[in-house]
Amino acid sequence: MIDMNWGLLGHEWAVSLLQRHIAQGSVRHAYLFTGPQSVGRRSLALRFAQALNCQQPPAPGEYCGTCRVCRQIAKLQQPDLMIVQAEQVGGTLKVEQIRELRRSLALAPYEARYRVGLLLRFEEAHISAANALLKTLEEPAPQVILLLTAESAESLLPTIVSRCEVLRLRPVAGAPLSEALIQSLGIPEKQSRLLASISAGRPGYAINLYEQPDRMKQRQVWLDEHAGLLKSNLVQRFHFVEKLAKDKDKETVRGLLLVWVSLWRDVLMQTIGVQAVIANLDRDNEVVRLAQMGGIATAQTVVAALERTLWMMDKNVNLRLALEVLMLDLPVVREPVNNPSS
Numbered sequence: 001m002i003d004m005n006w007g008l009l010g011h012e013w014a015v016s017l018l019q020r021h022i023a024q025g026s027v028r029h030a031y032l033f034t035g036p037q038s039v040g041r042r043s044l045a046l047r048f049a050q051a052l053n054c055q056q057p058p059a060p061g062e063y064c065g066t067c068r069v070c071r072q073i074a075k076l077q078q079p080d081l082m083i084v085q086a087e088q089v090g091g092t093l094k095v096e097q098i099r100e101l102r103r104s105l106a107l108a109p110y111e112a113r114y115r116v117g118l119l120l121r122f123e124e125a126h127i128s129a130a131n132a133l134l135k136t137l138e139e140p141a142p143q144v145i146l147l148l149t150a151e152s153a154e155s156l157l158p159t160i161v162s163r164c165e166v167l168r169l170r171p172v173a174g175a176p177l178s179e180a181l182i183q184s185l186g187i188p189e190k191q192s193r194l195l196a197s198i199s200a201g202r203p204g205y206a207i208n209l210y211e212q213p214d215r216m217k218q219r220q221v222w223l224d225e226h227a228g229l230l231k232s233n234l235v236q237r238f239h240f241v242e243k244l245a246k247d248k249d250k251e252t253v254r255g256l257l258l259v260w261v262s263l264w265r266d267v268l269m270q271t272i273g274v275q276a277v278i279a280n281l282d283r284d285n286e287v288v289r290l291a292q293m294g295g296i297a298t299a300q301t302v303v304a305a306l307e308r309t310l311w312m313m314d315k316n317v318n319l320r321l322a323l324e325v326l327m328l329d330l331p332v333v334r335e336p337v338n339n340p341s342s
Contacts (some may be wrong), residue, residue: 002137005061006047009180009203010172011040017167018048019061027052030139032122032156035169041149044169045118049073049081052145053112069112080112085120089251090314093125098132103160105136110250114145119149123147123155130157137163160189171201172275181206197281200262223234223263223283230333237327245320250313253323261306267291268299290333298331305329 005015013238014033021027031048033041047063050070054063063070084101086093097123101117109115119125119133136148137160153161153168172180174196181192182240187210198219199206209215229237244253263286266278270291278287291299305326312322 004062006044006051007065008040008043008047009177009184009207011169014044014167014169015047018044019051021061022051023060027145029144030137030146030148030152030164032047032150032161032164032166033169034150034152034166036151036171036200036202038199038202038208039100039169039171040203041169042120043204044167045147045149046073046076047115048147049078049116049118049145052114052116053078053080057167068173078112079105079110080115081118082116083118083120086124089121090254091124092161093119093122093129095126095128095132098125102132102136105141107141114143115141117144117146119146119148121150122160123150125156127157128330130160134159134163140147172196172202172203176202177201179208179290185210193283197277197279198262200279218255219259222259223280225256225262226263227286229327229330234327237330238324241320241327245323250319253319254310257306257310261288261303261310262300264290264302264306267294268296268303271296271299294331301329302331 005012008015016154018031022122030147031045033045035041050063050065053062053069053073055069057063065071065074068261069078069080073081076083082104084093084100098292101119105115105117107115122130123177133146134157136144140146148156148160148164150156174193177199178189178192178196181187181195182188182189185207187195191210195206195209198209224241229240232240244256249257262279264281266280266287267290269278270287271294278284280287282309293338294302307327309322311332313319
């Protein structure tokens with residue numbers, strides 16, 4: 001039995017809205033789901049596709065999860081579901097992909113009620129690809145539904161956004177997400193609180209960390225390496241960069257930098273006295289010590305440097321050069337800041 005929130009953690013208002021559109025026969029021809037990565041954009045879109053096309057819905061706006069179409073969509077193998085995205089995160093969605101999608105959408109549904117085009121991370125679409133999609137948005141076929149996901153509506157062409165029903169998904173508050181993780185996955189309370197905080201309220205990220213313990217171990221390694229770099233001289237830092245740029249792909253480096261950004265944002269919040277739960281609960285002592293040692297100016301400098309490095313990576317600047325510049329901006333800490341997990 002599928003629960004009334006489509007099996008999702010959070011975003012009840014969005015599920016309710018989409019269920020109402022189906023039940024009232026007022027489904028729009030295009031929807032745009034925005035929000036940070038892993039907040040639930042893709043999951044919500046797929047649940048919506050199931051509810052739209054379920055062969056035996058238990059109630060209006062619901063889906064059974066067991067019929068042929070529901071099972072195929074869950075496995076991303078439904079012939080009436082077309083998924084379009086850049087080949088890799090940070091890549092480019094090309095105009096040829098949109099043209100192929102348009103040819104597919106011109107066909108009548110094979111088995112489902114609607115042909116569904118799911119366009120993931122559409123902020124990565126080339127301008128020609130975005131313009132190519134406009135014709136389909138302007139003249140939609142009656143049995144075609146387009147579902148787009150993006151970081152924000154502002155990252156897309158206004159002409160695209162204006163033709164979509166926009167659902168802005170926000171991170172789920174820590175306590176409700178922690179409780180949902182306990183109830184849905186049986187995670188112990190201490191672990192669920194940590195996952196909710198590390199994920200910054202993104203259910204998909206929290207679940208991914210739980211289901212892949214190696215990712216949590218990797219996070220600890222990256223944070224320990226960061227603590228070591230703060231105590232290292234420039235020669236040692238550049239040696240670390242050389243090895244990192246040689247042995248790791250860009251997505252791995254991006255993951256490392258995002259973990260470091262999360263830590264330094266906690267430090268920044270600590271320095272300005274914001275009374276909020278830090279993301280890295282298991283590194284709280286380290287956060288406090290870094291805040292006391294460097295102050296606001298240092299925290300702001302490091303956060304800005306990390307974000308600049310991520311931006312440079314998106315612009316395909318030489319990876320080693322970008323990381324070496326970052327090493328110059330990291331402060332030098334004269335006492336241990338390690339905060340081993342308890």
